[in-house]
Amino acid sequence: MTDDTKCVVCNNSANQKCSGCHLVYYCSREHQKSDWKTHKKICKPYKISTDGEIGRHLVATRDFKPGEIILKEAPLIWGPTQETVPVCLGCGVAINENKYKPCSKCGWPVCGEICEKSPSHIPECQYTVSRGSKMCISTFGTIHPSYQCITVLRCLYQKQFLSEVWKKLDLLESHCEERKNTSKYEKDRTVVAQFILTFFKLRNIFTEEDVLRICGIVNVNGHEVPLTSPPYVAIYETTSMFEHNCRANCNKTFTDKGLVLIKAGTSIKKGDHLSICYTDPLWGTVNRRHHLYESKFFWCSCKRCSDVTELGTYFSAMRCQSSECNGYLLPPTFLINNSNEKPPNWRCSKCCATSTAHHMQDLLDRIGQDLQELPKGESSPAKAFIQTCEKYLHTNHYYLTDVRFALSQLIGHENQRGLPGCSDEDLELKARLCQSLANLLKILAPGESRARGLLLYELHATVAELGRRSGDPYNLNFALQEAKKILQEVAELLKNEPETLQEGKIYKQCLKNLKEIDVVLMTVHKTIGDTPF
């Protein structure tokens, strides 16, 4: 027995490993419990490392299975997003002229007594009281410029009064130098910094640089939290250390109480970097890279961005238009980091025909325009778009994926009778769409458990309905077994989603459906005399 397998409390032999860090052992539950107060301060399944290119990042110090929780943490600070309609400054939900009260001290609208007393509201309340006159918000439902200052003001308050939180915020990346000379920096200077320093009369306490540095910290480290409508922004200490990857190995979600929850999205080995996706994984490589450069100041060169086929999915590929050729066109690389550099020609993988990047971009822009003009919430225009654009784009192309995803969710929700009201063709189309999109997501974004969960949830219902329609109890038995297996996967994918979000509601429904399927399977079993489980 090595020292590692000795109880850290009594040094006797131990065989119970701490399930958090897997680094210390205990001989009994009692000793684990008695050590927790000390151990919890260091119990982490990751460490912070530094690298010349990506800066600080997290490295796993043990293996993880998909779905295992890696981290759960409360925000250091939260506040409204920069562009927002008036929201309650206690709880973050949108307010309107019939549903608010001005805070009795400062005048900023809140939704009631409890929110007025919320500790989150103290900073802007105190700074408004000190300036000598109350805030008056009288227009609701449209973006209100005064709210641009709130989250930054809350950070400044920490700097002035609460050094514990400020020390943590102050350590975060702000990209101040890179931000200079950007239009966003100029806007932050003229709109946020000037407003804060002048309106709140804070020029003797903070400089313009102080404010702009905080704008950078919020920009680079803020997470949009969709728990309220509209979403709010929050900054978390350790979560800020996750690096980006377009095929991230971790999945980010939030609890109903606003904690961020990071889970393993794939199997992770000790020593692997832990990553989340800072951008939309269902955007094409060019758009993802530009978005990351503009918002987080780095050109992504992850495995997915470096491979023009995007891991064999051809997510950005165009169909070759040469007659009789069924190849796909792609450029030799998407890793262009300079807008002055001429982008290379696209080439067909089969017949080697080439086309200029300019011509391809033109075609993509036109398809993108058609997509924007597509009526939302109707399946017929979506079907027509797919039929037309499949002549130009790979089936997995991001534009087609976008519309195929929408169509997969629309079929069965357009008529009052739901799936039973759909034609056989539509049901089969829905099943094919859900299955192929779920497979695509597993390759491109294995950490995206929410989108995969939604697709598989729709798939289980479609498979069950197809089984019912077959009129054959053996087929029905088979279909229900299949639907049950899919539902079990959905439950795993969505089990940590907050109840306030659609995915959390689907998780609850999923548990109900699993029970119901078992009941129906019992009846089917009686008919066919077979064991359904």
Ligand SMILES: C[S@@+](CC[C@H](N)C(=O)[O-])C[C@H]1O[C@@H](n2cnc3c(N)ncnc32)[C@H](O)[C@@H]1O
């Ligand atoms: C939220 S911070 C992550 C922590 C940061 N590395 C630090 O040291 O504070 C985001 C910044 O980390 C860097 N970063 C994250 N992922 C990266 C990646 N895949 N490649 C290059 N830089 C990355 C970029 O500078 C980005 O703006």
